[in-house]
Structure formats: structure tokens, C-alpha cells
Amino acid sequence: MKKGTKIALWISIPLVLLIWFAGPRLGLWGNRDLKKKGEVPAAQVQATGQGPGGQQGHGPGGQQGQTQGGQQGQTQGGQKGQGQRPGGQGQLPVTGTIAKPSYLTNGIRSAGSLLANEEVDIVGKVSGKVTAVYFKEGSKVKKGDLLVKIYDEDLQAQLRRSEIQEKMLSEKLERQRVLLSKDAVSREAFDQLQTDYNVILADINLLKVRIAETEVRAPFDGVIGFRYVSEGTYVTPQVKIAHLFDQSILKLEFAINEKYVSENLMGKKISFKTEGYRDEFFATVYAVDYRIDQTTRTIGLRARYDNRTGKLVPGMYASLTLITDEKMNALQVPTEAIVPEMNEKKIWVARNGRAELIPVVTGARTASAIEVISGLAAGDTVLTTGLIQLRPNMAVRVNITE
Numbered sequence: 001m002k003k004g005t006k007i008a009l010w011i012s013i014p015l016v017l018l019i020w021f022a023g024p025r026l027g028l029w030g031n032r033d034l035k036k037k038g039e040v041p042a043a044q045v046q047a048t049g050q051g052p053g054g055q056q057g058h059g060p061g062g063q064q065g066q067t068q069g070g071q072q073g074q075t076q077g078g079q080k081g082q083g084q085r086p087g088g089q090g091q092l093p094v095t096g097t098i099a100k101p102s103y104l105t106n107g108i109r110s111a112g113s114l115l116a117n118e119e120v121d122i123v124g125k126v127s128g129k130v131t132a133v134y135f136k137e138g139s140k141v142k143k144g145d146l147l148v149k150i151y152d153e154d155l156q157a158q159l160r161r162s163e164i165q166e167k168m169l170s171e172k173l174e175r176q177r178v179l180l181s182k183d184a185v186s187r188e189a190f191d192q193l194q195t196d197y198n199v200i201l202a203d204i205n206l207l208k209v210r211i212a213e214t215e216v217r218a219p220f221d222g223v224i225g226f227r228y229v230s231e232g233t234y235v236t237p238q239v240k241i242a243h244l245f246d247q248s249i250l251k252l253e254f255a256i257n258e259k260y261v262s263e264n265l266m267g268k269k270i271s272f273k274t275e276g277y278r279d280e281f282f283a284t285v286y287a288v289d290y291r292i293d294q295t296t297r298t299i300g301l302r303a304r305y306d307n308r309t310g311k312l313v314p315g316m317y318a319s320l321t322l323i324t325d326e327k328m329n330a331l332q333v334p335t336e337a338i339v340p341e342m343n344e345k346k347i348w349v350a351r352n353g354r355a356e357l358i359p360v361v362t363g364a365r366t367a368s369a370i371e372v373i374s375g376l377a378a379g380d381t382v383l384t385t386g387l388i389q390l391r392p393n394m395a396v397r398v399n400i401t402e
Contacts, residue, residue, distance in 0.1 A: 090395055091353075091395045091396055091397040092355075092386055092389055092390065092394060092395065092396050092397070093386070093396075093397050093399065094350075094355075094383050094384075094385050094386035094390070094396050094397070094398055094399070095383070095384055095385045095386075095398070095399045095400075095401050096350060096381045096382055096383045096384055096398045096399070096400055096401070097333070097334065097337075097381075097382050097384060097400065097401055097402065098379065098380070098381060098382075098400060099331050099332075099333060099372070099376055099377070099378055099379065099380045099381075099382050100331070100378055100379070101328075101329035101330065101331060101378055102329075102330065102331075102332055103326070103327070103328055103330075104326065104327045104330035104332055104364060104366070104369075104371055105271055105321060105323045105325070105326045105366070106323070106324060106325040106326070106364035106365070106366070107271075107321045107322045107323040107324040107325065108256050108257075108260065108321065108322040108324060109319075109320070109321050109322075109367075110254045110255065110256050110320055110321075110322065111254060111317065111318065111319050111320065112252050112253050112254025112255075112272075112317075112318050112320060113252075113253055113254075113315065113316070113317060113318065114250045114251070114252055114253075114274070114305070114312060114313070114314055114315065114316045114318060115250065115251040115252075115253055115314055115315075116222075116245035116246055116247050116250065116251075116314040117246045117247065117248065117249040117250065117251060118220055118222065118245065118246040119222075119243065119244065119245035119246065119314070120219060120243075120244055120245075121240050121241075121242075121243055121244075122147060122148075122216060122218075122224075122240070122241040122242045122243065122244055123216075123235075123237055123238070123239060123240060123241055124148070124150055124213075124214075124216050124235050124236070124237060124239070124241065125213040125216075125237060126150060126210065126213045126214055126237070127234070127235065127236045127237070128150040128151040128152070128214060128234070128235065129150065129151045129232060129233070129234050129235075130148055130149070130150060130151075130229050130230065130231055130232060130233045130234075130235055131149050131150065131151050131231065132148070132149040132231060133147070133148055133227065133229070133230065133231060134146050134147055134148065134149070135147045135148075135224050135227070135242070136224075137224065137225065137226050137227055137242075138223065138224070138225065139223070139224060140221075140222070140223055140224075141218040141221070141222060141223075141224050141244070142218065142221050143218055143219065143220050143221050144217050144218060145217060145218045146215055146216075146217055147216045147217060147218060147224070147241070147242065148215075148216040148229065148241055149214065149215055149216075150214040150215075150216070150235065151214070152210075152211050152214040155207055155210050155211045155214070156211065158207055159204065159207040159208065159211065162200055162203045162204045162207060163204060165200050166197070166200040166201060166204060169193070169196055169197040169200055170197060172193060173193055173194060173197050176189070176190050176193050177190070216241060218244060219244070220244070220246055221246060221248070222244045222245050222246040222247070222248075223244070223245060223246075223247060224242050224243070224244050225242060225243040225244070225245070226242065226243070227241065227242045228240050228241060228242065229241050245314060247307055247310065247312075247313060247314055248307060248308050248310075249304060249305065249306060249307060249308075250283075250304075250305045250307045250312055250314065251302050251303070251304060251305075252270060252272060252283050252302065252303040252304075252305055252318060252320065253300065253301070253302050254300075254301055254303075254318075254320060255293070255296065255298035255299060255300050255301065256298060256299060256301065256322060257297065257298055258292045258297045258298060258299055260299070261290060261292065261299055265285055265288050265301060265322070266285055266286070266288060267284060267285060267286075268284070268285045268322055268323060268324070269282060269283075269284060269285075269323045269326075270282065270283040270284065270285065270303045270320050270321070270322055270323065271320065271321050271323060272318040272319065272320035272321070273318065273319055273320075274312060274316045274317065274318050274319075275316065275317060277311075277312075281305060281312070281318075282305075283303035283304055283305040284303055284304055285301055285302070285303045285322070286302060286303065286304045287301065287302040288300070288301050288302075289301070301322075325364060327364075327371070330363075330364070330371045331371065331372045331376055331378060332366075332369040332370065332371055332372070333347060333369060333370055333372055333376070333382050334368065334369055334370075334382075334384050335365070335368060335369060335370055336384055336385075336387075337382050337383065337384045337387075338360075338362065338370055339357070339387060344359050345359070345360055345361075345362055346358060346359050346360065347360050347372070347375070347376060347382055347383075348382070348383040348387055348390050349376075349380050349381055349382055349383065350381040350383055350396050350398050351380075351381070353395055353396065353397075354393050354394065354395060354396065355383065355390045355391065355392065355393065355394045355395075355396050356392065356393070357390075357392055358375055358376070359375055360372050360373075360374065360375030360376050361373045361374045361375055381398055381400070383396070383398065384401075
């Protein structure tokens with residue numbers, strides 16, 4: 001055998017073996033193997049609609065013209081290849097709300113803070129050492145309750161001495177009065193004794209007042225905060241003992257733009273909300289400071305809130321509306337439901353499972369809703385999402401939300 005023939009033979013044998021073993025993986029004769037097993041290539045499944053079930057036009061779902069998704073002319077995702085929308089039956093999933101009459105307020109928005117009806121720093125009127133503390137921090141107290149006692153033994157001793165002197169002078173004065181009636185004593189001597197007696201009475205009253213000042217009492221009903229003294233503390237009228245506040249009524253203090261200065265604001269109702277509560281609270285304006293703040297160009301107002309339940313506390317922040325107009329049965333829709341078009345506004349509604357775009361006339365606006373004056377009826381289903389995709393008479397599936 002020639003040398004060139006041997007070389008060609010050594011090259012061709014490995015090549016044939018490579019093709020033989022790698023051919024099935026490369027798909028060089030995959031169709032033949034699939035035909036032996038009764039299978040059809042994936043490309044042919046997509047072109048003819050056949051699946052592994054072995055029947056033309058059927059997949060595992062057993063429906064003609066389907067793949068594994070089980071729907072005619074569909075892919076594995078189960079979507080019909082002729083314009084159907086997700087969810088089946090060609091319906092567009094949207095959310096909506098039922099239009100119904102409700103309470104509507106319109107007014108001036110602002111923000112403010114809640115203040116205690118009354119509050120004061122408790123201090124003593126006299127200097128001295130604290131001998132007793134009678135209150136607990138955070139407790140409720142009544143007007144006149146004794147809170148702190150300051151040392152008064154020296155004053156008590158002076159009072160006892162003066163009371164003894166008063167008794168002696170009183171008896172002497174009675175004897176002198178009898179003698180005066182008999183002209184046994186001069187008028188001048190009697191008048192001097194009367195003066196001495198009156199001075200002792202004045203001293204006694206003064207001592208009683210000073211002793212009373214050593215008793216620190218609550219000036220009004222309220223809640224007492226932290227205490228800042230203990231037994232043995234030396235206090236002066238400048239030393240803070242505690243803080244007392246009355247929260248049975250709260251004052252809501254806020255400001256509005258100066259352009260409302262000519263409005264009659266007294267007695268106006270305020271609706272407000274605070275952090276930590278979903279409830280809406282109401283207060284009434286009782287005071288207006290018509291001086292215009294030169295920095296903010298606003299006027300100040302105060303409203304009174306009945307807080308006998310103790311739900312709210314002083315210092316809370318409040319977002320509020322000064323109500324200028326209120327309606328008891330107004331149709332309201334979410335602001336996102338309004339579709340502005342040229343010089344009018346429209347709303348998408350669902351009727352008999354179909355979307356319909358209707359023109360409306362709107363009124364008052366709040367932070368999250370708009371009043372609809374005409375064009376909408378109570379009970380209508382107002383659509384709030386998917387508005388960009390909607391078309392007139394399009395089938396929709398509505399998920400109702402509050």
C-alpha cells in the first residue's frame with residue numbers, strides 16, 4: 001500500500017467514528033430516530049400543532065390544534081393567538097368602586113398643633129425644705145389637692161404664740177370695756193388696747209397665709225407630669241416642682257392665608273386627623289387673631305376640641321380642613337377615575353360587563369376624591385385602573401374595592 005493511501009486511511013477512520021458517535025447529538029439523523037419512536041421534532045410541532053401525544057393537532061391536553069398549554073392555537077402560556085387578553089374570555093382585568101352618596105366637606109387646608117386647655121409649671125410661693133410629696137407622676141389630680149409640703153414649723157410656733165397673745169388681749173379688752181362704761185379708764189387707754197388687739201389679729205391672719213403658702217396645691221383639675229423635687233430638696237419660688245396640664249379640652253392652633261381675613265371664621269367647624277389614629281376628629285373655631293404675621297402672611301386661629309375621653313394629648317400634630325362647605329349626600333369618585341378630555345371631564349364605568357366612557361360635571365375636590373354633580377348615578381361601577389388600555393364597549397372583569 002502506498003504511503004499516501006495509508007495517511008488518508010488513518011485520517012478518515014477517526015473522522016467516520018466522530019461522525020458516527022456525535023451525529024445523534026448534532027441532530028444529523030435525529031428525524032430518522034424520532035420516526036422510529038413515533039415522535040416529531042420540536043420545530044415540526046410548532047409548525048403543525050402536533051405534540052407528543054402522537055395524534056395530529058393534539059397535545060397532552062387532548063384538544064385539537066393545541067400544544068402543551070391545552071388551548072386551540074395557543075402556546076404553553078395558554079394564551080389564544082388571536083388577540084385574547086390575559087384572564088380568558090377576552091376580558092380586561094380592572095379595578096373599580098361603586099358610586100354611592102357620602103358626606104363631603106370642602107374647605108381651607110392647613111396644619112396645626114394641639115394645646116392643653118390649661119397648663120402651668122408648679123412652683124412654691126415660699127422658700128424652704130420639702131418635707132413631703134403627695135402626688136404620683138402621670139396621675140390625675142383635682143383642684144385644691146395637696147401636692148407638696150414645705151417646712152413650716154417656725155411659722156407654726158409664731159402662730160401659737162400670737163394666738164396666746166390674742167386670747168390675753170381679748171380678755172383684757174373686755175375688762176377695759178366694762179371699766180370704760182363706768183368711766184374708770186380713759187378713752188385713750190382703751191383705744192390703745194383695742195389697737196394692740198387688732199395688730200395681733202392681723203399677725204395671726206398673716207401667719208396663717210404664710211403657712212398656707214407652704215402647702216403647694218393643684219390650681220385646677222388635670223394630669224400632673226414628672227416631678228423634679230424630692231423630700232429634703234430646698235426649693236425657692238423659681239424652682240419647678242412639676243408640670244400640670246388640663247387635657248379634658250384641647251385647643252387646636254393653626255394659621256391660614258391672609259386673604260381670608262374678611263371671612264366670618266368664628267364658629268366654623270374644623271375636621272382634622274392626627275398621627276396614630278385613622279379617625280377623623282372635629283373642633284370648632286372659638287378665637288381668631290386678626291393680626292397678620294409679617295413673615296408668613298397668615299392669621300392665627302384656635303379651635304376647641306372636647307377631649308373628655310382622653311384619646312388625644314397636647315403637642316400632637318394635626319392636618320386639618322377649615323370647612324367652608326359641606327354636603328351630606330354627595331357622589332364622590334377617586335381622583336384617579338377622572339379622565340380629562342379637551343374642555344370636559346369623563347369617567348369610565350362598567351355596564352353589563354362592558355366599558356363605557358361618560359361625560360360628567362365635577363364639583364368640590366378633596367385630597368383623594370372629587371364630587372360628581374351630574375352624569376353619574378348612585379350604584380354605577382366607576383373604573384379606577386387600566387384606564388389607558390380601555391376602549392368603548394371593551395369587555396372588562398372588575399374587581400370592586402372600597
